[in-house]
Amino acid sequence: MCGIAGIIRRGDPGNIGEEMTSMLRSLKHRGPDSTGFAVYGLPEKDQYVMRFKVAEQEDIGKGFDIHEQIKDRRATVNSRLKELGVEILSEEEATDYAFRYTLRYDGDLRRMADYIEDIDDAEIMSLGEGLELIKDLGDADVVSEQYGLGNFNGSHAIGHTRMATESDVDIRSAHPYWAYPFNDVSVVHNGQLTNYWKWRRTMEHRGHRFMSHCDSELIAVYLADKMDNNIGLEEAMTDSLDELDGVFTYVVATSDKLGMAKDVMAAKPMVIYESDDFIALASEEVSIRKIFDHDIDTFDPYEGEVRVWEL
Amino acid sequence: MGTVDKSFEAGLHTEQLRGRTQQTFFSATEEENFTYPYNAFEVDRAKKGEFDAQDLETSEINLKIRSLMEEGCGHIVVKNPRAKHSIGVGILNRLTLDFEGSLGYFGCGLIDGPNIHISGRVGWSFGENMMAGTVVIEKNAGSTFGAAIRGGDLVCKGDVGSRTGIDMKGGTIIVGGRQARFLDS
Numbered sequence: 001m002c003g004i005a006g007i008i009r010r011g012d013p014g015n016i017g018e019e020m021t022s023m024l025r026s027l028k029h030r031g032p033d034s035t036g037f038a039v040y041g042l043p044e045k046d047q048y049v050m051r052f053k054v055a056e057q058e059d060i061g062k063g064f065d066i067h068e069q070i071k072d073r074r075a076t077v078n079s080r081l082k083e084l085g086v087e088i089l090s091e092e093e094a095t096d097y098a099f100r101y102t103l104r105y106d107g108d109l110r111r112m113a114d115y116i117e118d119i120d121d122a123e124i125m126s127l128g129e130g131l132e133l134i135k136d137l138g139d140a141d142v143v144s145e146q147y148g149l150g151n152f153n154g155s156h157a158i159g160h161t162r163m164a165t166e167s168d169v170d171i172r173s174a175h176p177y178w179a180y181p182f183n184d185v186s187v188v189h190n191g192q193l194t195n196y197w198k199w200r201r202t203m204e205h206r207g208h209r210f211m212s213h214c215d216s217e218l219i220a221v222y223l224a225d226k227m228d229n230n231i232g233l234e235e236a237m238t239d240s241l242d243e244l245d246g247v248f249t250y251v252v253a254t255s256d257k258l259g260m261a262k263d264v265m266a267a268k269p270m271v272i273y274e275s276d277d278f279i280a281l282a283s284e285e286v287s288i289r290k291i292f293d294h295d296i297d298t299f300d301p302y303e304g305e306v307r308v309w310e311l
Numbered sequence: 312m313g314t315v316d317k318s319f320e321a322g323l324h325t326e327q328l329r330g331r332t333q334q335t336f337f338s339a340t341e342e343e344n345f346t347y348p349y350n351a352f353e354v355d356r357a358k359k360g361e362f363d364a365q366d367l368e369t370s371e372i373n374l375k376i377r378s379l380m381e382e383g384c385g386h387i388v389v390k391n392p393r394a395k396h397s398i399g400v401g402i403l404n405r406l407t408l409d410f411e412g413s414l415g416y417f418g419c420g421l422i423d424g425p426n427i428h429i430s431g432r433v434g435w436s437f438g439e440n441m442m443a444g445t446v447v448i449e450k451n452a453g454s455t456f457g458a459a460i461r462g463g464d465l466v467c468k469g470d471v472g473s474r475t476g477i478d479m480k481g482g483t484i485i486v487g488g489r490q491a492r493f494l495d496s
Binding site: 266269271284285286288289295297298299300302303 | 393394395396412413415416431432434435450451452453454469470472473474491
């Protein structure tokens with residue numbers, strides 16, 4: 001049991017950081033292990049935002065000499081970026097081990113991502129023009145405060161509260177997942193995939209990278225593989241209903257779209273509110289009601305349903 | 312003595328089948344069919360009680376409904392339930408209950424007797440294991456609507472989700488809107 005949520009503000013960007021925090025706060029009972037946000041800010045021209053970590057939270061508590069190692073790893077990241085000709089515009093320290101860089105780069109993103117993740121324990125959470133992906137252990141309030149999300153303006157967002165059932169409780173197994181190496185694509189998932197290993201092997205043969213043993217990462221990789229073959233988001237999501245096995249409901253966001261898919265057994269919940277300029281979806285209606293004062297109409301999608309909204 | 316006679320002598324035919332809602336063992340002369348056998352409250356339908364559930368937790372709302380019934384209220388109005396889960400469960404009483412708003416998951420489960428009206432929407436597994444009574448929902452319902460109900464009437468004026476009436480043993484579910492695909496076929 002996990003909680004997932006998504007919001008779109010059409011044509012009227014607002015404080016989605018605060019809204020998503022209050023949505024996830026009310027889903028805490030669905031999973032208190034970790035919380036993740038994928039928020040889409042207002043992109044600046046020719047500029048990428050990269051969020052990455054160089055250590056796990058638990059390493060900080062017990063790792064020998066970890067603070068020195070973190071410094072070294074970060075210095076290596078910086079020097080490798082320079083080596084590739086990436087211009088670092090700004091550096092921010094969100095926590096001791098997670099950083100936010102803004103970059104200017106016109107080369108191959110996959111090559112750059114691979115080169116950075118080659119460093120010990122370095123993982124790129126997200127890389128994109130608008131997307132910023134934030135995930136850590138703790139509930140929505142803890143993570144939101146730690147990463148200063150209370151005041152984040154943007155157009156759309158997805159979020160996740162996790163109850164770990166298939167893999168460890170750490171940052172690398174937390175949602176959302178970035179669909180490496182496609183900029184601005186992220187996924188959150190509630191459910192279990194039963195043909196994970198079959199697909200993981202297939203995907204590894206095709207050269208995709210897995211950072212965790214979390215089955216939800218497969219959805220991100222699966223969609224990335226489809227996009228690699230120039231298959232559109234909606235079509236890829238429809239294919240996933242046949243090709244992925246298990247019970248699942250997942251939400252995907254790209255720079256200009258947000259979509260949801262529900263498996264044919266419809267065992268994982270989803271409630272949707274839809275109006276002309278605002279769309280909100282979540283595992284439970286309490287979550288949607290947190291951001292509305294007035295009464296609203298909501299509905300459940302059916303089994304095997306895929307919906308994609310454009311911004 | 313034949314085997315049949317022996318069984319009568321042994322008292323094997325004295326059992327009376329009874330039940331108010333599920334099947335046909337209904338006899339108008341039996342007092343039991345018109346009284347609530349559980350620890351039901353004596354309520355007066357003309358006596359109205361209402362409260363605002365905006366800042367109350369699930370258990371506080373359910374206890375509040377119970378305490379109003381104890382006071383003899385036969386008509387209870389709950390304002391602003393705001394889609395909280397497990398509200399209005401386990402009501403084994405005659406009662407008119409109005410919710411002004413929406414309910415979350417597992418609303419009004421395990422009920423026997425009340426007449427409920429909901430002006431909003433309900434989440435999944437609404438009215439699970441309902442024994443008797445009537446429920447009218449003005450908007451949509453979630454998945455597994457009326458799961459395992461054994462009696463009573465469940466009316467949803469809007470759409471219902473997947474697996475409506477799963478494991479249903481009796482009673483009636485009436486849907487005004489769309490329903491999941493398996494009910495079409």
